[in-house]
Amino acid sequence: MPLSQHINRPQSSSLLSKIIEYVGIPYLLGGTTKEGTDCYGLIQLVYQDMFEVFLPEVHVDSVPTPKSMAPIFSQKSQKSPWIKIKDPLFGGVVVLTLHGLPAHCGFVIDDNRMLHIQSGTSSCIECLNSNRWRSRIAGFYRHEGLSYEK
Secondary structure (H helix, E strand, O other): OOOOEEEOOOOHHHHHHHHHHHOOOEEOOOOEEOOEEOHHHHHHHHHHHHHOOOOOOOOOOOOOOHHHHHHHHOOOOOOOOEEEEOOOOOOOEEEEEEOOEEEEEEEEEEOOEEEEOOOOOEOEEEEOOOOOOHHHEEEEEEEOOEEEOO
């Protein structure tokens, strides 16, 4: 991958045709393939396939928790490739709270939709502004190796 790869927000039909390939993947703790994945594994899969960016592996023994998720997006870690941003941006990541703590993530499709997966479900597209998620948004992040255009 080039040191900095520029990505444009794809046209709506082009974007949805690519993203739809990731809908319906079964949940598998620690998985990172279309045969099964967890929330961060889905981010790894999409980044690898769409942007040729290989994200570091994260090993968890159970459903992702604040303890396992925090180091991934921590601004204090010198190894973190994630930069916190104010608004959702195609190709970014949204970190969401579960039980009041940041423990879940999704791939940002646009300013109101994300691709994500949770234990007991298959991957799906949901609205960030839905009653279920809008109050659970902990932050948005972009990868340092990609430059973005709204």
